[in-house]
Amino acid sequence: MAPALAWLAALMVVPCALVLALAFFRRGIYGGIEYTFTLENFGLVFDPLYAGIFLNSARIAGTATLIAVVIGYAAAYAISAAPRRWQPVFLFFAVLPFWSNYLIRTYAWIVLLNREGLITQLLRWFGYTGEPPSMLYTEGAVIAGLVYNYLPFVILACYAPLSRLNPELAEASRDLGASAATTFRRVVLPLTVPGIAAGAVFVFVLSIGNFVTPALLGGGRFQMIGNLVYDQFLTANDWPFGAALAMALIAIMLLVLTAQALAANRASGHVTQAGGNTDG
Amino acid sequence: MAERSPGTRRTLWFVLSLVFAFLYIPIAVLVALSFNEGGLPTAWSGFSLKWYASLAGNSAILSAALNTLIVALVSTAIATLLGTLLAIGIEMRRQYGKALEALIFAPMIIPDIVLAIALLSFFSMLNLTMGLHTIILAHVVFNLAFVCSVVRARLKSFDWSIVEASADLGASALTTFRRVTLPVIAPAVIAGALLAFTLSVDEFIIAFFTAGAGRASTTLPMQIYAMIRFGITPEINALATIVMAVSITALTLSQRLNRGIIGQ
Numbered sequence: 430m431a432p433a434l435a436w437l438a439a440l441m442v443v444p445c446a447l448v449l450a451l452a453f454f455r456r457g458i459y460g461g462i463e464y465t466f467t468l469e470n471f472g473l474v475f476d477p478l479y480a481g482i483f484l485n486s487a488r489i490a491g492t493a494t495l496i497a498v499v500i501g502y503a504a505a506y507a508i509s510a511a512p513r514r515w516q517p518v519f520l521f522f523a524v525l526p527f528w529s530n531y532l533i534r535t536y537a538w539i540v541l542l543n544r545e546g547l548i549t550q551l552l553r554w555f556g557y558t559g560e561p562p563s564m565l566y567t568e569g570a571v572i573a574g575l576v577y578n579y580l581p582f583v584i585l586a587c588y589a590p591l592s593r594l595n596p597e598l599a600e601a602s603r604d605l606g607a608s609a610a611t612t613f614r615r616v617v618l619p620l621t622v623p624g625i626a627a628g629a630v631f632v633f634v635l636s637i638g639n640f641v642t643p644a645l646l647g648g649g650r651f652q653m654i655g656n657l658v659y660d661q662f663l664t665a666n667d668w669p670f671g672a673a674l675a676m677a678l679i680a681i682m683l684l685v686l687t688a689q690a691l692a693a694n695r696a697s698g699h700v701t702q703a704g705g706n707t708d709g
Numbered sequence: 710m711a712e713r714s715p716g717t718r719r720t721l722w723f724v725l726s727l728v729f730a731f732l733y734i735p736i737a738v739l740v741a742l743s744f745n746e747g748g749l750p751t752a753w754s755g756f757s758l759k760w761y762a763s764l765a766g767n768s769a770i771l772s773a774a775l776n777t778l779i780v781a782l783v784s785t786a787i788a789t790l791l792g793t794l795l796a797i798g799i800e801m802r803r804q805y806g807k808a809l810e811a812l813i814f815a816p817m818i819i820p821d822i823v824l825a826i827a828l829l830s831f832f833s834m835l836n837l838t839m840g841l842h843t844i845i846l847a848h849v850v851f852n853l854a855f856v857c858s859v860v861r862a863r864l865k866s867f868d869w870s871i872v873e874a875s876a877d878l879g880a881s882a883l884t885t886f887r888r889v890t891l892p893v894i895a896p897a898v899i900a901g902a903l904l905a906f907t908l909s910v911d912e913f914i915i916a917f918f919t920a921g922a923g924r925a926s927t928t929l930p931m932q933i934y935a936m937i938r939f940g941i942t943p944e945i946n947a948l949a950t951i952v953m954a955v956s957i958t959a960l961t962l963s964q965r966l967n968r969g970i971i972g973q
Binding site: 430432433434436437438440441442443444445447448451500503504506507508510511519521522523525526528529530531532533534535536537538539540541543545547577580581584634635638640641644645655658659662663668671672675678679682 | 713718721722725731732733734735736738739742749792794795797799809812816818819821823826827828829831834846847849850853857914918930933934941945946952956957960961
């Protein structure tokens with residue numbers, strides 16, 4: 430037990446504490462670190478230029494999350510409605526792509542979206558003769574890549590509560606005269622919020638700190654927080670500012686996780702209500 | 710679910726087919742192109758293995774593959790040993806604080822980029838020359854956490870009284886571990902090791918930051934990243950197909966072992 434904990438302490442806790450400390454120092458003139466205390470790195474995070482990148486990242490990550498949750502929930506719902514013995518098979522194949530290399534899954538989209546890629550070929554085949562559409566290196570490509578990469582997790586997260594759902598609850602709701610839509614909105618959806626929240630948090634957190642997908646599918650045109658951190662450490666050589674950005678990333682992550690915990694709590698409140706309340 | 714109307718059922722099947730098409734078409738295109746004689750996505754010019762053959766002659770890719778194998782094997786071995794011991798230590802006591810729990814979960818949820826820059830800062834502050842050994846040190850951090858969680862899941866249903874019984878019958882602690890505890894948790898340990906191996910083989914960001922300068926310690930994902938940035942080549946399609954096949958096989962195996970555990 431001790432060696433493992435020592436390993437984690439030495440190679441995770443200490444380095445992370447170091448980054449936190451680094452964020453309070455000044456950048457040296459030649460790119461090194463000057464050991465004088467300052468808060469200006471955190472001030473710089475809120476500079477309009479960088480705050481803009483934060484908002485932009487949040488928007489891209491938010492859009493990807495929304496799309497992934499809608500598709501993932503629909504898929505999970507369809508799987509949970511399939512015959513029992515087929516469900517594990519469907520689930521297995523829904524998650525399988527998730528186990529292949531992230532870079533390769535992203536690269537697959539370059540192959541699809543580039544000017545001479547499959548989509549252009551398909552358009553030509555349907556008789557399209559104009560200029561090939563530029564799909565790669567757009568914000569849409571970045572979002573598609575993020576949705577594609579993280580969708581399997583959303584399916585998995587949403588399937589768990591959907592498969593545990595007691596079908597009698599929905600039946601009771603229908604018997605009491607609620608329409609299919611109302612039953613879904615008032616019974617099924619509230620009971621599966623924890624799954625949606627877990628899936629959404631996963632996609633959002635991994636998307637907002639991502640630097641591979643924006644670099645490859647956005648062609649470097651769409652800076653996200655991850656790219657910014659990358660630049661500060663590997664090109665601009667402003668480690669203290671990069672450290673402050675990384676801490677901001679952690680802060681966003683903790684914020685989102687707290688929101689998820691709250692959503693899960695509220696949802697479990699709903700469950701007791703649904704179980705104990707007969708006149709609602 | 711028999712009471713669903715045929716219309717609803719059709720809609721659900723339609724949704725499923727769309728989602729599976731979305732998930733598999735990009736991969737299928739990649740795999741198909743790797744066998745395309747001409748190597749271009751524009752036209753199918755016949756089945757060929759020549760891109761696989763040309764991989765075998767690419768020394769940059771071969772040395773990257775060797776580096777990846779070294780990093781993955783060594784970090785998996787260390788992480789499996791430490792992670793298993795950690796899991797046993799935790800589950801045997803059954804009393805652990807929130808802090809310990811957080812410490813073990815942290816490597817699984819910290820964004821890769823944050824751990825990557827943290828380790829880069831740490832190694833360069835120690836003036837450590839970076840290379841394969843620093844990638845291994847870094848990979849053990851998250852691999853350890855994953856192995857530990859897989860083994861702990863197995864130990865949740867472990868009957869500790871058989872350990873006591875073994876001790877009462879005069880077996881030493883080591884014999885008890887080797888003859889009693891290990892056989893019970895072995896499937897989980899192997900599943901954890903397979904998971905760790907694949908995670909390490911596929912890991913790019915942390916390796917990228919802790920590999921140091923120079924090409925000597927380039928791993929396969931780093932090589933793939935460099936090639937992808939350069940553009941599409943039929944060779945990457947072939948390489949991608951092989952890498953995908955390896956990780957999917959290892960993880961399917963790991964999943965099977967884990968399934969066995971759940972089934973017991």
